[in-house]
Amino acid sequence: MIDYGFTEEQLMIQELARQIAEEKVRPLRAKLDEEGTHSPELMKILAESDLFAIFIPEEYGGLGGGALELCIVTEELSKVCGGVAVSYAATALGAYPIIIGGSEEQKKKYLPAIASGETLAAFGITEPNAGSDAGGTETTAVKDGDSYILNGSKIFITNGGVADTYTVIAMTNRSKGARGASAFILEKGMEGFEFGKEEDKMGIRASATRELVFTDCRVPAENLISREGMGFVLAMKTFDHSRPGIGAQAVGIAQGALNEAVEYASGRIQFGQPISSFQAIRHLIADMATKIEAARNLVYRAAAVVDSGAKNMSKISAMSKLFASEVAMEVTTNAVQIFGGYGYMREYPAEKFMRDAKITQIYEETSQIQREVIGLETIKEAKSRAKK
């Protein structure tokens, strides 16, 4: 067992998350995947075990943990079901704009209920015409007295419909381009805020993915986070914090797939011996294990950098998500390969991991965008080194 230098508390968190994943999530995962349903019961169990409190500061009812603790839980849950894991992690994503840029009143109002798991949270930025190109945001927020009127829609929002608290990015001043976006806190039930289409997904089917629709939705001005124009800055900072979490989800999915594949290979007899005794399989397993370990360490390091309060964490944060998601896709594909024909059948767990892994290369910024971030940062660093 590799020692990652976790504190006693982190080990406790890991042990608890693992226990919940094994005892409570595993028995339900096939059914949730089949039906494509989100499980409020499982969210309640996570809440009662204080897992949502982990990423909320102590002053607001949380346990004051950071990105690393979030990664630990997300990884353990993902080893069993990436869909349940992302319902958990997406709540952190929805809470981060408030934690990072919210006022004292906003934090006091919204964070305690998230910490107790009483309400889930969601982050709404993606739109039909604004995916990688956040500049294409069309949802508008027009100031009207002491409120803003929101019009537009968001798509593919994790926890859409099941969360009570939503942090949403809308344009307050389109003429200012990227500096014209603002972040707002919305509550389920606000007039003019409705839910549209529920998506039928390839993977992470145990999470709710839904459209948010704003029709003359009146949001109190006190629900604006920070100042007008800070929307994309807050979104970028939010992603910096949450990217290692997606990396952790990818690592967990990969590890879960490898665990099942190794168990299968140890028992499957062909040509008179377990297939794990054949070099082709053994070397495949070795490559899978090594890449997962590399991804895990990069994710933990990125999380530690985020928690250290470093000013510039975009590059390592992007690297962790990029590498881990590519590893997850490769490992889960090879896990199906190891299972052979059985791997292709839905009765066996292998194919679900592969379907679940794909999204980690796409959401919270695609692998292509991550490469842009990493490339640009690397070149910028070289330039500033050259200047010295």
Added chain:
Amino acid sequence: MKIVVCIKQVPDTTEVRINPETNTLIREGVESIINPFDLYALEEGIRIKEKTNGEVIALTMGPPQAENALRDAIALGCDSGILLTDRSFAGADTWATSYTLSRGIRRIGEVDLIICGKQAIDGDTAQVGPGIAEMLDIPCITYVKKIDEIDGEHIRARRMMEGGHHLIEGSLPALITVVKEINEPRMPSLRGKMRAKKEEIIRYSAADIACEVDRIGQMGSPTVVEKIFAPPARDKGMMIKGEPPAAAAKLVSELKAKGVLL
């Protein structure tokens, strides 16, 4: 309400293997867990405590490492844990164990309800719960699948039977043993685990619980476990297939050949 839940630390017998030479349990490297039935007892105790604003104490008799089981119980929501530990408790059978636990409960003081799991998965006798009740001379309801009513004075519970239940009323203090049907045990919480780590576990030795020395441990045990072994592996047996008349004829001739039928 003051509730005591008696728990036992046992080997995780889903993992246990039998030594093929000696036919006994291989205990080395086997993890210790809270006896699974006791988890249901703990859950019930914690639920009653939450409803009545009461107190739940986890009690166990065991070696020093049984402290971990008590900490796990605190992580679930028990207020405190008490460990009865002493060299002289060793080798106790269910009679001596019941006596020792009953002395521990006397030491705790005025208790309203004692809850035990139906049986321990290593001994499987189901004797200690009723044994404690006898020693304390209090009503005992076994195999409880639901508590219908409980207040400071009475308890009304359903004892699970095949195909139904008995509705039993008793006065408090009382002892109940519970079955899995009674509830769904909760997961520990992080705050619970953190508290459990810091909590001081009270330890009572034989001297602390005013017990008679010839009623505890091996000395107080009328029975002795000589050996635990797995029965010889059964072979697969014979499958008789075919149409019923022919199969019946074959069955009869096989039974005659074995001397079962004359």
